[in-house]
Amino acid sequence: MPYHWSETSQVDKVQTLTLWPHQSLPPKGLAAFVLTTFTMITLPLFGLLGTKLLWGLLPFLMIAVLGVWYALSRSQKDRSILEVLTISPEETRLVRHNPRTEAQDWICNTYWARPTLHRNEGPVPNYVTMLGNGREVEIGAFLSEEERLALYANLCETLSSHTR
Numbered sequence: 001m002p003y004h005w006s007e008t009s010q011v012d013k014v015q016t017l018t019l020w021p022h023q024s025l026p027p028k029g030l031a032a033f034v035l036t037t038f039t040m041i042t043l044p045l046f047g048l049l050g051t052k053l054l055w056g057l058l059p060f061l062m063i064a065v066l067g068v069w070y071a072l073s074r075s076q077k078d079r080s081i082l083e084v085l086t087i088s089p090e091e092t093r094l095v096r097h098n099p100r101t102e103a104q105d106w107i108c109n110t111y112w113a114r115p116t117l118h119r120n121e122g123p124v125p126n127y128v129t130m131l132g133n134g135r136e137v138e139i140g141a142f143l144s145e146e147e148r149l150a151l152y153a154n155l156c157e158t159l160s161s162h163t164r
Helices: 027-048 052-078 145-163
Strands: 003-009 014-019 082-087 091-097 104-109 114-118 127-132 135-138
Touching: 003 145, 014 145, 027 052, 082 145, 091 127, 104 127, 104 135, 114 145, 127 145
Parallel strands: none
Antiparallel strands: 003 014, 014 082, 082 091, 091 104, 114 127, 127 135
Protein backbone atom coordinates (compact mmCIF):
# COMPACT_ATOMS: atom_id res chain seq x y z
CA MET A 1 0.00 0.00 0.00
CA PRO A 2 1.25 3.49 -0.70
CA TYR A 3 1.12 4.55 2.92
CA HIS A 4 3.16 3.71 5.97
CA TRP A 5 2.63 4.05 9.74
CA SER A 6 5.64 4.71 11.95
CA GLU A 7 5.91 5.33 15.66
CA THR A 8 8.27 8.25 16.15
CA SER A 9 8.24 8.29 19.94
CA GLN A 10 7.17 5.42 22.20
CA VAL A 11 7.31 7.61 25.31
CA ASP A 12 4.93 10.24 23.91
CA LYS A 13 2.96 7.71 21.78
CA VAL A 14 3.38 9.82 18.64
CA GLN A 15 2.48 8.03 15.41
CA THR A 16 3.13 9.27 11.90
CA LEU A 17 1.28 8.21 8.76
CA THR A 18 2.93 8.97 5.42
CA LEU A 19 0.81 8.70 2.25
CA TRP A 20 1.87 9.00 -1.39
CA PRO A 21 0.29 8.15 -4.77
CA HIS A 22 1.20 4.89 -6.46
CA GLN A 23 3.97 5.38 -9.03
CA SER A 24 3.39 2.78 -11.74
CA LEU A 25 6.18 4.13 -13.96
CA PRO A 26 9.46 4.70 -12.12
CA PRO A 27 12.11 7.06 -13.59
CA LYS A 28 14.06 4.15 -15.14
CA GLY A 29 10.85 2.90 -16.75
CA LEU A 30 10.18 6.37 -18.14
CA ALA A 31 13.65 6.48 -19.71
CA ALA A 32 13.24 2.98 -21.14
CA PHE A 33 9.82 3.84 -22.61
CA VAL A 34 11.07 7.05 -24.25
CA LEU A 35 14.15 5.25 -25.64
CA THR A 36 11.96 2.45 -27.02
CA THR A 37 9.60 5.01 -28.57
CA PHE A 38 12.56 6.80 -30.14
CA THR A 39 13.93 3.52 -31.54
CA MET A 40 10.58 2.41 -32.96
CA ILE A 41 9.99 5.80 -34.59
CA THR A 42 13.46 5.96 -36.19
CA LEU A 43 13.44 2.38 -37.57
CA PRO A 44 11.43 3.30 -40.69
CA LEU A 45 13.79 6.25 -41.30
CA PHE A 46 16.73 3.95 -42.09
CA GLY A 47 15.22 3.34 -45.53
CA LEU A 48 15.23 7.09 -46.13
CA LEU A 49 18.92 7.67 -45.33
CA GLY A 50 20.51 9.94 -47.90
CA THR A 51 17.23 11.42 -49.12
CA LYS A 52 15.67 14.85 -48.59
CA LEU A 53 12.51 13.18 -47.29
CA LEU A 54 14.43 12.08 -44.17
CA TRP A 55 15.07 15.71 -43.21
CA GLY A 56 11.42 16.57 -43.87
CA LEU A 57 10.12 13.83 -41.54
CA LEU A 58 12.80 13.91 -38.84
CA PRO A 59 11.70 17.14 -37.06
CA PHE A 60 8.10 15.93 -36.75
CA LEU A 61 9.16 12.56 -35.38
CA MET A 62 11.49 14.20 -32.84
CA ILE A 63 8.66 16.53 -31.76
CA ALA A 64 6.50 13.43 -31.19
CA VAL A 65 9.20 11.82 -29.00
CA LEU A 66 9.69 15.06 -27.05
CA GLY A 67 5.91 15.29 -26.59
CA VAL A 68 5.78 11.78 -25.14
CA TRP A 69 8.69 12.56 -22.81
CA TYR A 70 7.15 15.88 -21.67
CA ALA A 71 3.71 14.35 -21.02
CA LEU A 72 5.12 11.46 -18.98
CA SER A 73 7.48 13.67 -16.93
CA ARG A 74 4.69 16.16 -16.24
CA SER A 75 2.45 13.32 -15.10
CA GLN A 76 5.21 12.05 -12.83
CA LYS A 77 5.66 15.49 -11.25
CA ASP A 78 1.89 15.82 -10.73
CA ARG A 79 1.95 12.58 -8.72
CA SER A 80 4.69 13.82 -6.38
CA ILE A 81 2.19 14.46 -3.57
CA LEU A 82 3.11 13.61 0.00
CA GLU A 83 0.71 13.69 2.95
CA VAL A 84 2.02 13.35 6.51
CA LEU A 85 -0.42 12.81 9.39
CA THR A 86 1.09 13.05 12.87
CA ILE A 87 -1.03 11.87 15.79
CA SER A 88 -0.01 12.56 19.36
CA PRO A 89 -2.19 12.39 22.50
CA GLU A 90 -2.64 16.19 22.41
CA GLU A 91 -2.53 17.17 18.73
CA THR A 92 -3.30 15.76 15.29
CA ARG A 93 -1.60 17.44 12.37
CA LEU A 94 -1.96 16.82 8.63
CA VAL A 95 0.52 18.37 6.19
CA ARG A 96 0.03 17.95 2.45
CA HIS A 97 3.04 18.70 0.23
CA ASN A 98 1.77 19.58 -3.25
CA PRO A 99 3.89 19.40 -6.42
CA ARG A 100 3.60 23.04 -7.54
CA THR A 101 2.11 24.95 -4.61
CA GLU A 102 2.85 25.55 -0.96
CA ALA A 103 2.25 22.88 1.66
CA GLN A 104 -1.20 22.82 3.25
CA ASP A 105 -1.46 22.38 7.02
CA TRP A 106 -4.29 21.31 9.34
CA ILE A 107 -4.00 21.07 13.13
CA CYS A 108 -6.60 19.80 15.58
CA ASN A 109 -6.87 18.55 19.15
CA THR A 110 -6.68 14.74 18.93
CA TYR A 111 -9.75 14.33 21.13
CA TRP A 112 -11.90 16.17 18.56
CA ALA A 113 -10.32 14.75 15.38
CA ARG A 114 -12.67 12.35 13.60
CA PRO A 115 -12.18 10.47 10.36
CA THR A 116 -15.25 10.42 8.13
CA LEU A 117 -15.98 8.01 5.29
CA HIS A 118 -18.15 9.36 2.47
CA ARG A 119 -19.21 6.27 0.53
CA ASN A 120 -20.82 8.07 -2.43
CA GLU A 121 -20.86 11.80 -1.59
CA GLY A 122 -17.22 12.67 -2.34
CA PRO A 123 -15.39 13.24 -5.62
CA VAL A 124 -14.26 9.58 -5.48
CA PRO A 125 -15.98 6.54 -3.94
CA ASN A 126 -15.11 5.88 -0.28
CA TYR A 127 -13.76 9.40 0.17
CA VAL A 128 -11.98 9.84 3.52
CA THR A 129 -11.83 13.16 5.37
CA MET A 130 -10.64 14.32 8.76
CA LEU A 131 -12.99 16.56 10.73
CA GLY A 132 -11.96 18.83 13.58
CA ASN A 133 -11.19 22.40 14.60
CA GLY A 134 -14.04 23.66 12.43
CA ARG A 135 -12.58 22.26 9.20
CA GLU A 136 -12.92 19.11 7.15
CA VAL A 137 -9.87 18.11 5.11
CA GLU A 138 -9.37 15.24 2.67
CA ILE A 139 -6.78 12.57 3.23
CA GLY A 140 -5.60 9.96 0.74
CA ALA A 141 -7.91 10.93 -2.13
CA PHE A 142 -5.32 9.53 -4.56
CA LEU A 143 -5.53 6.02 -3.05
CA SER A 144 -7.67 3.25 -4.56
CA GLU A 145 -11.12 2.46 -3.14
CA GLU A 146 -9.89 -0.53 -1.13
CA GLU A 147 -6.89 1.42 0.19
CA ARG A 148 -9.16 4.27 1.33
CA LEU A 149 -11.37 1.78 3.20
CA ALA A 150 -8.30 0.29 4.93
CA LEU A 151 -7.02 3.79 5.68
CA TYR A 152 -10.35 4.76 7.27
CA ALA A 153 -10.27 1.66 9.49
CA ASN A 154 -6.65 2.38 10.48
CA LEU A 155 -7.45 6.01 11.28
CA CYS A 156 -10.45 5.07 13.44
CA GLU A 157 -8.40 2.52 15.35
CA THR A 158 -5.39 4.80 15.86
CA LEU A 159 -7.42 7.85 16.92
CA SER A 160 -9.54 5.81 19.34
CA SER A 161 -6.38 4.42 20.96
CA HIS A 162 -5.09 7.98 21.49
CA THR A 163 -8.32 9.29 23.04
CA ARG A 164 -8.73 6.55 25.66
